[in-house]
Amino acid sequence: MKMLRDTYALFGRLLKHVLRSPDTIITVTIMPVAIMLLFVYVFGGAIETGADNYVNYMLPGILLMSIASGTAYTSVRLFSDREKGLFARFNSMPISRSSLLIAHVLVSIVSGLVTVFIITAIALIMGFRTNAGILQLLTALAVLTLFMFALTWLAVIAGLGAKSVDGASAFSYPLIFLPFISSAFVPTDTMPFAVRVFAEHQPVTSIVDAIRSLLCATPAYNAIWVSIAWCVAISVVGWLVGRRVR
Amino acid sequence: MRNIINNAYNTSNANGASTANNAHNGTTNSDFAVSVTGLTKAFGDVNVLQGVDFTITRGEIFALLGSNGAGKTTTINILSTLLKPDAGNVTVCGFDALLHAEKVRENISLTGQFAAVDTMLTGRENVVLIAKLRGIPKSSEVADKLLADFGLTDAANRLVSTYSGGMTRRLDIAMSLVGTPSVIFLDEPTTGLDPEARLEVWRMVKNLANTGTTILLTTQYLDEAEQLADRIAILHAGKIIANGTLQELKKLLPPAKREYIEKQPSLEDIFLAITHNTRSECDERDEQVKHSKEVA
Ligand SMILES: Nc1ncnc2c1ncn2[C@@H]1O[C@H](COP(=O)(O)OP(=O)(O)OP(=O)(O)O)[C@@H](O)[C@H]1O
Ligand SMILES: [Mg+2]
Numbered sequence: 001m002k003m004l005r006d007t008y009a010l011f012g013r014l015l016k017h018v019l020r021s022p023d024t025i026i027t028v029t030i031m032p033v034a035i036m037l038l039f040v041y042v043f044g045g046a047i048e049t050g051a052d053n054y055v056n057y058m059l060p061g062i063l064l065m066s067i068a069s070g071t072a073y074t075s076v077r078l079f080s081d082r083e084k085g086l087f088a089r090f091n092s093m094p095i096s097r098s099s100l101l102i103a104h105v106l107v108s109i110v111s112g113l114v115t116v117f118i119i120t121a122i123a124l125i126m127g128f129r130t131n132a133g134i135l136q137l138l139t140a141l142a143v144l145t146l147f148m149f150a151l152t153w154l155a156v157i158a159g160l161g162a163k164s165v166d167g168a169s170a171f172s173y174p175l176i177f178l179p180f181i182s183s184a185f186v187p188t189d190t191m192p193f194a195v196r197v198f199a200e201h202q203p204v205t206s207i208v209d210a211i212r213s214l215l216c217a218t219p220a221y222n223a224i225w226v227s228i229a230w231c232v233a234i235s236v237v238g239w240l241v242g243r244r245v246r
Numbered sequence: 247m248r249n250i251i252n253n254a255y256n257t258s259n260a261n262g263a264s265t266a267n268n269a270h271n272g273t274t275n276s277d278f279a280v281s282v283t284g285l286t287k288a289f290g291d292v293n294v295l296q297g298v299d300f301t302i303t304r305g306e307i308f309a310l311l312g313s314n315g316a317g318k319t320t321t322i323n324i325l326s327t328l329l330k331p332d333a334g335n336v337t338v339c340g341f342d343a344l345l346h347a348e349k350v351r352e353n354i355s356l357t358g359q360f361a362a363v364d365t366m367l368t369g370r371e372n373v374v375l376i377a378k379l380r381g382i383p384k385s386s387e388v389a390d391k392l393l394a395d396f397g398l399t400d401a402a403n404r405l406v407s408t409y410s411g412g413m414t415r416r417l418d419i420a421m422s423l424v425g426t427p428s429v430i431f432l433d434e435p436t437t438g439l440d441p442e443a444r445l446e447v448w449r450m451v452k453n454l455a456n457t458g459t460t461i462l463l464t465t466q467y468l469d470e471a472e473q474l475a476d477r478i479a480i481l482h483a484g485k486i487i488a489n490g491t492l493q494e495l496k497k498l499l500p501p502a503k504r505e506y507i508e509k510q511p512s513l514e515d516i517f518l519a520i521t522h523n524t525r526s527e528c529d530e531r532d533e534q535v536k537h538s539k540e541v542a
Contacts, residue, residue: 002381005378005381006379009375009378009379010375010379013364013367013371013375016366016367016371017366020366020405021366084360084362084363084364084365085358085360085361085362086362086363086364088323088328088356088358088362089356089358089362089421090379091327091328092326092327092328092351092354092355092356093351093355093376093379093380094348094351094352094380095379
């Protein structure tokens with residue numbers, strides 16, 4: 001009860017942060033959209049994916065990219081709360097211990113979902129079409145949310161452990177580029193052996209494959225389970241380490 | 247037993263003006279708002295606190311003096327349950343800071359060395375947030391009253407990022423008063439403030455003490471301790487090397503140092519005299535300045 005009340009109050013506060021600095025949503029959206037435009041209208045003609053609609057093909061990877069760059073802001077928010085002494089203030093008050101972190105995680109997911117909806121809307125304008133049913137769409141959304149949740153825990157580690165704001169957001173850079181070395185933009189079988197082994201065994205490939213299959217209404221259950229396993233594993237490790245950092 | 251003590255204390259606090267009563271109530275543990283014995287704390291090789299002992303009587307203003315790095319903030323962080331001590335006993339309002347941290351948190355509030363305010367919110371939103379987290383039913387009424395008390399009504403709906411340092415500090419202290427905690431820790435509340443803002447914080451601390459609140463403040467300004475504190479302790483090399491009223495401490499201080507203390511206010515007077523006319527801050531401050539001139 002008290003936990004809900006405290007989480008709600010702290011969630012409202014962080015949501016105001018997001019609403020009052022729309023740049024956090026805009027920057028997170030612009031880069032992946034620019035890449036999407038570039039790939040579709042510049043390189044698209046030269047890329048052979050076997051798919052007849054390249055927007056459909058690359059949308060999952062673009063979404064993962066925007067989620068990764070969005071969690072950098074989660075990390076920065078945590079860092080600044082710690083740096084400004086707000087954690088100390090809240091922790092010296094009789095509030096529920098976990099509410100502070102839960103509020104940060106929730107805001108991270110809410111702003112991630114907003115980004116996902118904006119980018120999907122732009123993709124629709126660019127010709128994205130899906131014949132997925134409502135259940136498949138919801139499953140795709142659930143996998144994306146789980147991915148946000150997993151990366152948010154990495155953001156917690158970075159935000160609480162960093163020595164500077166730049167350090168707090170730097171963790172997301174490799175994550176933003178992970179889609180490039182995956183099945184997100186081109187099929188992995190054209191890649192050199194070493195790159196291909198990496199690409200086929202990193203989480204982004206299975207998550208991209210899972211979402212792509214769901215959007216095509218031909219669910220690849222194997223990829224879906226592997227994605228869920230990756231996200232749960234990352235979350236658990238992030239949570240265990242994050243608790244220590246705190 | 248502990249609960250009874252605590253309730254009795256809260257009641258006297260709510261009734262206000264218990265400053266004088268508390269000091270003469272006998273010598274049971276319940277008289278102490280804060281009791282610290284044999285407190286030690288080290289960060290790696292640095293032994294910051296090496297057996298700190300002191301007690302603070304209810305309703306008292308207690309000043310902890312010490313130079314940079316003496317361990318004032320460390321002590322306050324342990325008292326406010328943010329840090330765990332290596333050894334020793336720490337009791338706040340009859341509750342052990344380690345065993346009953348939650349109870350301690352219900353009775354205290356912390357104003358840290360650096361203002362802990364949310365600059366992305368308005369002043370009002372900051373106070374309302376704290377009120378909600380403290381479970382106070384009429385959070386917006388409480389906020390309006392506190393903001394008025396601290397001369398922040400006009401700025402209440404502005405983002406805190408637009409506040410001056412003095413306004414930020416006042417908001418910071420206002421946030422600490424939400425829910426009338428019985429013990430307040432103020433870590434260098436006037437560092438970085440101009441002399442007028444300092445006087446205002448002093449006035450506020452005195453008002454708080456008059457309502458029966460126990461105050462532990464740290465400072466590097468000797469005149470601040472002199473003006474405010476009922477009792478002063480000096481933390482040096484990990485221990486409390488002196489503890490007593492100003493009169494008691496004056497006997498310990500070498501004359502050279504006393505001369506320095508006496509000089510300080512006169513410079514302050516000059517500064518206030520030549521700056522207050524050109525200021526546009528609230529009238530109350532000006533009154534305060536005039537008052538201090540008269541005293542001088
Ligand atoms: N988290 C920490 N890790 C390592 N050392 C610390 C930590 N916190 C404090 N210290 C060290 O402990 C000593 C006491 O610090 P503390 O902040 O308590 O001093 P202080 O009396 O508040 O000083 P100041 O007047 O500068 O605020 C310093 O030497 C400081 O470097
Ligand atoms: Mg300090």
